[in-house]
Amino acid sequence: MEMSDEALYTIPVGPVHPALKEPIELDLRVEGERIVGVDVKCSQAHRGIEWLGMNRNNSIQNIYLAERVCGICNVCHPYCMVLAVEEAAGIEVPERADYIRTIVAEMERIHSHLLWAGVAAHEIGFDTVFHYTWALREEIMDAIEYVTGNRVTKGIMMIGGVRRDITKEREERIRKALRYYEEKFEKIEDLVLHDKTIRMRTRNVGILTREDALKLCAVGPVARASGVPKDVRQDYPYGAYADIGVRAILPDQYTGEIIGDVYDRIVVRLLEVKQSIQIIHDALDNIPQGDIVAEKNLVKLLSMLKRAEGEGIGRVEAPRGEDIHYVRLRQGEEPFLSWKIRAPTYNNVLPWIPMLLGAEIADVPIVAASTDPCMSCLNRVTVVDESSRKEFTLTKERMHEMSVRKTRRMMRHV
Amino acid sequence: MPAITEVWKVLFKRPFTNRFPAKYAPRSVHGFVRRVQAGKAKIAPPVPTPPNFRGKINYEVDKCIGCGLCIRVCPTKAIVWRTVEVEQGEKKVAKKKVKIFVSRCCFCSQCVDICPKDCLSMSDEFLLANEDKLANELIVL
Amino acid sequence: MDPNSIVEEIKRRFECEVELHSRSCGRKKMERHNVFARIKREDFRKFIDFLFEIQDYPHFSVISATDLGNSVELLYHFTVGYGEMGGEVVVTAAVNLPKEDLRIETITDRIPGALISEREIHEMVGVEFTGLKDTRHFFLDENWPEGKYPWRRDDTFPEEMLNRLYETWRSGKGGDGDE
Amino acid sequence: MCELCTLLAGIIGTLVLGIFAIAFGLSVKGIDRKLSARMQWRIGPPLRQPFRDVRKLLLKQSVLPKNAVPWIYNSAPVISLAALISVLLFLPIGPVPALLGASGDIIVVLYLLIIPGIAMIVGGFSSGSPFASIGAQREMVLLISYELPLSMIVFTFAWMYSIVAPSLPALSFETFGTVPIWSVLGPAGFIGATIFLVVLLIVTTGEMAKVPFDIPEAETEIAEGIFAEYSGRNYALFYLADAVKMVVLPAIIIAIFFPYNLSPLLSEYFPNLPMSDWVAYGVDILFFMLKVLLIDIVAVTFMRTAFARMKIDQAVRLYWFHLFTAGIIAMLLVAADVMGVL
Structure with missing residues (x-):
């Protein structure tokens, strides 16, 4: 840095910070x-x-733990x-479950992208679009x-299949929702892509070049907006x-060019909503009959998993990008021997740096939000002791104790 | 800029918000609940739950054989053992049953799936907020 | 990208065990392939070069670590061949590192995107990446105690920091440990 | 009248005006919040919410940041509110002529209008937080940008009066009231004045720092910027200043563009109505309040609902380039009209 430190x-x-819905820290050096x-x-x-997952839970319990990653x-x-x-265990999944x-x-992708559109609009001070998209998301x-x-934690996945079938009524309900979105x-x-003020705030802002996207291993809509046709649904x-036959969506399908800025990411996500509607229609039309789960008896399943030995990789195109899990099972042990979760944000944090360098402070929220980051909740708090200026970390027990005390104090006043 | 016309159109629409439990937050929640109980105030109904909604758990203790499978699969350790004294003829026998802490429950209904005697089920009750996580209505026996 | 030719090529170039997992899905039963190559530490850089031969920028996903008792196995998950239907193959390079000598070369000079992952393995497992400049904590707190690694299954695991709040619920009348 | 009486009348008048402006401003704020909520498909807070907010803020502790300069930090909100209320003393409120109309004119109003902005800048800088500093920098830039079109409008009309009505003081709101601008302008001037009105409405939004020009306080970017550190009583005063602004700025627009009263019209069309002076006064004040409300709905509620926030450079470009050009065109149109060229 050539500038003197005072400037x-x-x-x-x-x-x-109000721009971040989840805790992460960005230290920005700014000049004006x-x-x-x-x-x-x-x-x-x-x-x-x-x-x-590696020490406490058995495989079935881990499903619900994984559900709570995000x-x-x-x-x-x-x-x-x-x-x-x-x-890892060599279980074949019935076609209907697939x-x-x-x-x-x-369905989750539709909801996630609409949610994101609202958050992004809020970041640039356009609360009206935020409220509209969230209302439509309902x-x-x-x-x-x-x-x-359930609305949020769906609890539908099971090892070897799914837990709930799509019956006639459920299919009707999904189709009704799809018709609603086709109409809306x-x-x-129109509201998001044709608005001049949104365009002013997002065009040529937070550009990630194709080169940088590849180097920094960006995934999902961020990579696709930069022109990397990477989509797990297509590639793997x-x-x-x-x-x-899903194809990756690139922004040039809509705008005719690839810039790799925030606007392109909006385009990719909105087009994906449309694509998702089509995918659900296709899947509902062609859904085969048959079982929905490989092993109905959960007790048998548990003992089968306990006997299994092996390793496996799961990759899923989450709304935010590629999600990858590595699981290794060891015979005779219920918890996984090894479990690694790689959420899309993991790879999409580093691209923030080239996106933000040279940008303005006003661009930080929308650029950060444009990767749809997801940090999840906190496990420890750092507090500074004012009197001694000593920094220490608040343990969970201590915090728990403090919250219990505060709750009691408040309850006395109710 | 489509929002310019859209906002005026929406101005005359009915708000989307569901007014649950009242249009504006009551001054005191307790007071509001008491007024509702006394029939002086009305709760605006929540969005109805769909069939097969996963709400508060139901437990039919008589059907339970105490196999403990639910304890084994519960991801949040919300289900714990408890012993119940049951009269069997003359003598009292200690039987193993379970106790469910609803405030720990994550409503996955995995225990319902695994229960061999179908003594667990999910109700559609979801208004479970309480100041005391160990209140009687939050422990299913 | 043909997975069998990748397997053959790895076998030809490196002296190692190679496994190919193929899984199918849906009605068409299109297969997807995972290649697991258990390579030696000395071959690691050469393996990365090999991946760069397959594709300009092999996509680096993440590093997983497995504690095997006396050694730690690091698994570098790469994917090559994006852009065509069913064309991608996951190539995993598994490197076994003995616990006395937990060291491996960094790949951040070739793939800058691996920075977070290397920092994570550095703090969670205690592997030293030679050549990695930025070794600050990323996920753990700045003042995390030295020499404590939460993903290890030995005495470097910070046992004293564990809390089992759920266990307190079982005891007592209501089972509340707060009282 | 004795000097003491004038002083007393002044004090009482200021008090009454201040209370009126605060109460009315808060109500307008309530309506604004409700309407903007409805525009966003929500229910929105009850109309009396701004009053509750002020009450709550006044009850809360006013925290002084460690790095702050106490006297500047604490006086900034007071100055801001005081300056805005004193602007009202120079403005006609419907049928009531400006309280201090004799001792100051438009120039004073323009100067006084800058003071709240400057107080906010100084307060922001003095709070010693990086967010507040950035907010203050942005406010400074914004202040400079919207002053240009604002003064252009005022001086064009002042020049116009010096030609059309040389006997009247050109820089007094009294003149705008007795000879409304629309009555002296031909078609070209009419178009010019309409352009000016639009420009002034946009300037009003900027002056009130609402979306799309809420750049100095941009919540999601710099966490309320200038006000990041303000709390309790100090923040309540800023809040009140904001409410008073919602009366003052429309009052200026009314004084320039719509200085009409309802009672003369009423008594003309309905001669049977019992129109005593007091009733007429009341009707006119209500009419004035309605005008303020309408202008607020257009310049605040609608603007902040229908647009996204701009960046500071975009806002400057808008004011200095687009609005300045529009202003020049309007000025030429008015000038051509007055000089009889067209």
Whole structure:
């Protein structure tokens, strides 16, 4: 850095900042409004999920643990995990289950992309679009609730299949939701892509070149917006995607060019909503009859998994990008010998640096949001002791104790 | 810029928000609940739950044989053992049953799936918020 | 990308065990392939070069680590051949590192995107990446105790930091440990 | 009248005006929030929510940041509110002529209008937080940008009056009231004045720092910027200043463009109506309030609902380039009209 240090400011964005919905820390070196240095710190949100899966839980319990890796991609993570376990234990999945998994995963994609569109609009101060898209998202949430029994944690994945069938009524409910979105899609597209102020804030902002996307291993819509036709559903088909023939969506299909900026990422995500609607239609049309799970008896399944030995990799295209789980089973032990979760944000954090360098402070929220980051919740708090200026980490027990005390104090006043 | 016309159109639409439990947050939740109980206030209904919704768990203790499979699969360790004294003829026999902490439950219904005697089921009750996580209504015996 | 030719090529060039897992899905039963190559530490850089021969930028996914008792196995998951239907193959390079000598060369000079993953393995398992400049903690706290590695299954695991809040629920009348 | 009486009348008048402006401003804020919520397909808060907010803020502790300069930090909100209320003293409120109309004119109003902005900048810088500093820098840039079109409008009309009505003081709002601009302008001037009105509405949005020009406080970027460190009583005063702004700025637009009253019209068309002076006063004040509300709905509610936030350079470009060009065209149109060229 050529500038003297006095002319530079350090702005901490996070760990708690209105632009970030989850805790992560960005230290920005700025010169006026221009960013000249970026450092990312992530140490706010490690919950030790992999450790729990490797030491405490059996395979079935791990499905629900994986579901809680992320509140929004809560089908992708268990899906990914069961794919890995099935490979490790050599379980064949019935065709009908493949289709049901595909349908639920695509429903999740619609909801996630609409949610993201709202958050992104909020970041650039366009709350109206935020409220509209979130209101429109309710329809798919209701459909998800109808099909799986809950709005958010769907609990539909099972090793070797799925837990709930798509019956006639459920199919009708999904079709109703799809019709709703086919009707509304034009309006969403119009509101988001044809708005001049949104264009002003997103065009040529946060550009990630194809080269950088490849070097920094970007995944999902971020990579696709930069012109890398990478989509697990296309490259490495799982579920029913091979039958349907999904193709990666690049922004030039809509705009005719690839810039790799925030606007392109919006385009990719919105087109994917449309694509998802089509995929669900196709899957519902061609769904085969048959079993929905390989092994109905869960007790048998558990002992089968206990006897299994092997390793497997599951890859799923989550709404945010490629999700990959590695699972290794050892004979005679219920918890996994090894479990590694790689969520899409893991790879999409480093691309922030080339995107943000040279940008303005005002661009930080929308650029960060454009990768749809997901950090999940906190496991420890650092507090500074004012009197001695000593920094220490608050353990979970201590924090728990403090919260219990505070709750009691408050309850006395109720 | 489509939003310019859209906002005026929406202005005259009915708000999308579901007014549950009341249009505006009551001054005191307790007061509101008491007024509702006294019939002075009305709760705006929540969005209805679909069939097969996964809500608060039901437990039919008589059917339970105490196999403990539910404890084995519960991801949140919400189910624990408990012993119940049952009169069998003359003498009392200690039988193994379970206890479920609803405030730990993650509503996955895995225990319902694995139960060999079908003594567990999910209800559609979801208004479970409580100040005390160990309140009686949050422990299913 | 033909997985069998990749397997053959790896076998030809490196002296190692290679496994090919193929899984099928859906009605068409299209197969997807995972290649697991258990290579020696000395061959690791050559293996990366080999991947760069297959594709300009082999996509690096993540490093997994398995504690095998006396050694730690690092698995570098790469994917090659994106862009065509069913064309991608996952190539995993598994490297076994003895616990006395947990060292491996960094790949961040070839693939900068591996930075977070190497920092993670560095802090979670305690593997030293030679040539890695930025070795600060990424996921763990800055003042995490030295020499404690949460993903190891030996005495470097920070046992004293574990808490089992759920266990407190079982005891007592209501089972609440807070009282 | 004795000097003491004038002073007393001044004090009482200021108090009444201040209370009126605050109460009315908060109500307008309530309506604004409700309407913008409805535009966003929501229910929105109850109309009295701004009053509750102020009450709550006043009850809360006012935290002084460690790096802050206390006296500047604490006086900034007071100055901001005081300056805005004093602007009202120079403005006609419907039928009520400006309280201090005799001792100051448009120039004073323009100067006074800058003070709240400057107070916010100083307060922001003095709070010693990086977010507040960035907010203050942005406010400074924004202040410079919207002053240009604003003064252009005011001085064009002042020049116009010096030609059309040389006997009246050109820089007094009184003149705007007695000879409304629309009555002296021909078609070309009419178009010019309409362009000016639009420009002034956009300037108003900027002056009130609402989306798309809420750049100095941009919540998602710099965490409320200038106000990042303000809390309790100090923040309540800023909040009140914002509410008063929602009366003051429309009042300026009304004084320039719509200085009409309802009661003369009423008594003309309905001669049977019992129109005592007091009733007429009341009707006119209500009419004034309605005008303020309408202008707020257009310049605040609608604007902040229908657009995304701009970046500071985009806002500057808008004010200095687009609005300045529009202003020049309008000025030429008005000038041509007044000089009788067209």
